[in-house]
Amino acid sequence: MKLKELKNFQVPGFLAGGMACGLKKNGIKDLTLIVSEVPATAAGMFTQNQMVSPTVPISRKALKASKSMRAIIANSGNANAFTGPQGVKDCRAVVAATAKALDIPVQEVLTASTGVISVPLAVSKIEAGIPRLVNQLSPKGWTHAAEGIMTTDLVSKICAVQYGDIVVGGISKGSGMIQPNMATMLAFLASNVRIDKRTLQKALKAAVDPTFNCITVDGETSTNDMVLLLANGTAGNPGVKAGSKAYKDFVTALTHVCKTLAFKIVEDGEGATKFVTFKVSGAKTTKQAEQIGKRLANSLLVKTALFGEDPNWGRIIAAVGSAGVPIKPEKLEVVLNGTPLVKNGEHVKGVTASSLRKKMKHKEITIAIGLHMGKAHAETYTCDLSYDYVRINAEYTT
Amino acid sequence: MKLKELKNFQVPGFLAGGMACGLKKNGIKDLTLIVSEVPATAAGMFTQNQMVSPTVPISRKALKASKSMRAIIANSGNANAFTGPQGVKDCRAVVAATAKALDIPVQEVLTASTGVISVPLAVSKIEAGIPRLVNQLSPKGWTHAAEGIMTTDLVSKICAVQYGDIVVGGISKGSGMIQPNMATMLAFLASNVRIDKRTLQKALKAAVDPTFNCITVDGETSTNDMVLLLANGTAGNPGVKAGSKAYKDFVTALTHVCKTLAFKIVEDGEGATKFVTFKVSGAKTTKQAEQIGKRLANSLLVKTALFGEDPNWGRIIAAVGSAGVPIKPEKLEVVLNGTPLVKNGEHVKGVTASSLRKKMKHKEITIAIGLHMGKAHAETYTCDLSYDYVRINAEYTT
Numbered sequence: 001m002k003l004k005e006l007k008n009f010q011v012p013g014f015l016a017g018g019m020a021c022g023l024k025k026n027g028i029k030d031l032t033l034i035v036s037e038v039p040a041t042a043a044g045m046f047t048q049n050q051m052v053s054p055t056v057p058i059s060r061k062a063l064k065a066s067k068s069m070r071a072i073i074a075n076s077g078n079a080n081a082f083t084g085p086q087g088v089k090d091c092r093a094v095v096a097a098t099a100k101a102l103d104i105p106v107q108e109v110l111t112a113s114t115g116v117i118s119v120p121l122a123v124s125k126i127e128a129g130i131p132r133l134v135n136q137l138s139p140k141g142w143t144h145a146a147e148g149i150m151t152t153d154l155v156s157k158i159c160a161v162q163y164g165d166i167v168v169g170g171i172s173k174g175s176g177m178i179q180p181n182m183a184t185m186l187a188f189l190a191s192n193v194r195i196d197k198r199t200l201q202k203a204l205k206a207a208v209d210p211t212f213n214c215i216t217v218d219g220e221t222s223t224n225d226m227v228l229l230l231a232n233g234t235a236g237n238p239g240v241k242a243g244s245k246a247y248k249d250f251v252t253a254l255t256h257v258c259k260t261l262a263f264k265i266v267e268d269g270e271g272a273t274k275f276v277t278f279k280v281s282g283a284k285t286t287k288q289a290e291q292i293g294k295r296l297a298n299s300l301l302v303k304t305a306l307f308g309e310d311p312n313w314g315r316i317i318a319a320v321g322s323a324g325v326p327i328k329p330e331k332l333e334v335v336l337n338g339t340p341l342v343k344n345g346e347h348v349k350g351v352t353a354s355s356l357r358k359k360m361k362h363k364e365i366t367i368a369i370g371l372h373m374g375k376a377h378a379e380t381y382t383c384d385l386s387y388d389y390v391r392i393n394a395e396y397t398t
Numbered sequence: 399m400k401l402k403e404l405k406n407f408q409v410p411g412f413l414a415g416g417m418a419c420g421l422k423k424n425g426i427k428d429l430t431l432i433v434s435e436v437p438a439t440a441a442g443m444f445t446q447n448q449m450v451s452p453t454v455p456i457s458r459k460a461l462k463a464s465k466s467m468r469a470i471i472a473n474s475g476n477a478n479a480f481t482g483p484q485g486v487k488d489c490r491a492v493v494a495a496t497a498k499a500l501d502i503p504v505q506e507v508l509t510a511s512t513g514v515i516s517v518p519l520a521v522s523k524i525e526a527g528i529p530r531l532v533n534q535l536s537p538k539g540w541t542h543a544a545e546g547i548m549t550t551d552l553v554s555k556i557c558a559v560q561y562g563d564i565v566v567g568g569i570s571k572g573s574g575m576i577q578p579n580m581a582t583m584l585a586f587l588a589s590n591v592r593i594d595k596r597t598l599q600k601a602l603k604a605a606v607d608p609t610f611n612c613i614t615v616d617g618e619t620s621t622n623d624m625v626l627l628l629a630n631g632t633a634g635n636p637g638v639k640a641g642s643k644a645y646k647d648f649v650t651a652l653t654h655v656c657k658t659l660a661f662k663i664v665e666d667g668e669g670a671t672k673f674v675t676f677k678v679s680g681a682k683t684t685k686q687a688e689q690i691g692k693r694l695a696n697s698l699l700v701k702t703a704l705f706g707e708d709p710n711w712g713r714i715i716a717a718v719g720s721a722g723v724p725i726k727p728e729k730l731e732v733v734l735n736g737t738p739l740v741k742n743g744e745h746v747k748g749v750t751a752s753s754l755r756k757k758m759k760h761k762e763i764t765i766a767i768g769l770h771m772g773k774a775h776a777e778t779y780t781c782d783l784s785y786d787y788v789r790i791n792a793e794y795t796t
Contacts, residue, residue, distance in 0.1 A: 049716060049720045050727060051718065051727055081712065116712065218699065219698065300617065305791065314480060314621075315515070318447060321449025327448055347481075390788055395706055
């Protein structure tokens with residue numbers, strides 16, 4: 001199977017668009033709409049935070065109740081989270097306005113929000129914007145759609161691949177408050193593949209777990225995270241059975257798109273100057289490998305050392321030792337961008353600080369941790385912690 | 399019982415001192431010695447990090463093996479952690495040199511180190527320094543002793559109280575890599591109380607759990623943390639039985655000293671501009687209350703909002719919701735320095751952003767979280783996250 005990345009991004013049978021409806025200042029885009037021209041099967045994964053925006057239960061319920069989906073409406077600039085009963089009403093009003101403008105049933109509309117928490121949503125601006133946005137929808141509208149969901153993102157995030165007649169494409173947003181837990185930030189994915197709802201959900205989980213669920217910018221889990229996937233079947237393939245070659249091909253393509261979009265979020269992490277991969281291997285269980293990876297990726301001391309380009313592997317070891325996973329210190333191995341630093345639990349002699357400092361200047365840093373206790377492994381992707389993270393989050397206002 | 403804080407700090411029967419032996423540059427103090435003139439009972443609590451300095455198992459073993467203790471020797475400037483078999487030899491050499499200079503058995507010496515990880519210890523400098531330090535010991539030497547264990551600390555940390563004839567005093571160090579787990583940073587405590595070893599350990603745990611174990615600066619658990627307590631019995635009291643009034647009085651005094659020293663660490667947190675208390679109440683268990691408190695205290699988004707003096711309670715709620723503790727969102731209550739922000743899970747109307755901003759300008763911020771699910775509660779103490787935390791830790795070098 002050969003995957004081809006698409007530059008001029010379209011997904012057959014889908015229309016997309018993004019516009020400014022006035023939630024943000026200065027005419028910056030804040031409203032995104034994705035529509036399938038025919039009923040699509042749909043799948044979703046949602047934040048594990050218990051304090052959620054009404055967009056989460058409303059979209060979750062719609063996914064469960066409806067066999068097919070037609071649209072995703074999303075706004076940025078306001079998360080509509082912790083906004084009380086009014087927030088629920090506002091969310092339903094956005095869904096209703098979308099259904100009306102598209103002349104489709106309300107249960108075929110999914111919705112998402114992102115932005116500041118606990119501020120009432122200016123729902124009339126969205127309601128006024130939707131009919132105009134419907135008029136702007138186009139098969140090439142994905143770049144606009146990607147812009148409509150940005151918050152502190154510096155760049156918009158899109159990716160699409162093709163194999164045979166099947167296209168898988170998507171957009172995502174995210175920069176801070178990033179530690180997905182079963183879902184992440186916002187990502188909207190679309191494909192022309194024909195696939196049943198149950199298999200689609202299974203494929204989405206398979207693609208999200210090693211990608212969106214393995215990134216962290218700051219260890220924070222948002223109130224609004226979700227990944228939504230629509231598949232409208234216009235490719236005319238005979239359907240995709242779980243476990244078949246067609247399934248594996250689809251998961252491969254979907255994982256590629258998810259990984260690319262997830263990496264774009266890490267690269268665009270608030271204040272990020274480095275892209276860091278922690279490869280933990282030799283663990284007894286995948287969960288333990290992930291736990292150590294997440295501990296490293298969220299360690300303030302490791303993250304600031306990476307920003308300072310300081311090969312302070314003492315901090316790496318201290319973080320491994322405090323991850324809450326039983327380890328054997330005498331077997332520990334640490335390799336930094338190919339250079340062994342620790343072997344059999346001891347500092348490798350002859351590695352000079354100056355050669356290490358040179359390696360730390362790379363934009364991409366890979367730190368491999370060998371536990372030599374089992375066969376499980378996991379990768380975690382993160383960025384460093386810089387002055388700009390503090391600036392962005394000390395100044396971002398309620 | 400009346401506790402009196404002592405300014406000119408001495409503990410009857412104890413000598414202390416601190417000096418520069420050359421581990422640090424520019425003649426900055428880096429060696430601390432505390433000696434009981436008579437055999438003392440001793441207790442200790444140690445880091446839960448699995449990657450530990452040999453000072454941890456060596457002191458832990460000595461505490462277990464020996465009925466009495468005479469001395470604590472500690473250095474700063476080098477943690478002697480992850481230094482392999484040589485580090486163990488070096489640690490033993492320091493203990494041996496101390497025993498020799500004081501003419502006491504090696505098993506009556508406790509030892510601690512703090513500073514950079516994974517650099518071989520310049521043990522000859524310490525060996526040369528010890529006899530000179532022994533000559534400088536004095537009953538009033540605690541301020542020097544407190545200086546000898548400083549690393550990124552901006553201020554030295556001492557505290558002592560008296561009730562009746564009994565004095566409890568101590569010193570501590572710590573500023574970054576602070577999230578104690580059963581113990582913390584370094585703290586050395588001394589009392590003239592007469593108390594058996596087992597009751598002393600019990601009293602220490604009772605005092606450390608709600609104090610040192612409830613602070614966090616950056617969620618990091620050090621490789622070298624320990625709290626040591628010596629009690630030399632020179633007060634001549636008839637002994638302290640667990641559960642008695644004498645026991646409760648001693649724990650009260652010890653807790654006062656531990657709390658004061660713990661608060662000094664938070665106030666001196668790397669880059670700290672605020673002292674923040676999270677009071678979580680109405681939890682089902684103390685552990686769950688602590689878990690929510692720690693999640694809040696380690697949330698980068700909450701900490702940067704505190705630094706930015708931004709009453710961004712959306713971040714507080716998001717952190718509560720992602721602490722991994724089942725909660726009832728509709729019962730949640732949040733109070734900021736006395737002002738209710740959230741009641742019955744909803745934003746309290748009429749609280750203006752400008753009045754909240756004024757409150758956020760205080761140096762001391764208390765955020766109370768009411769869960770209304772049970773009777774357990776916990777307090778967690780922390781500081782904010784500023785540019786200076788990043789600067790200090792990006793520049794602090796291996």
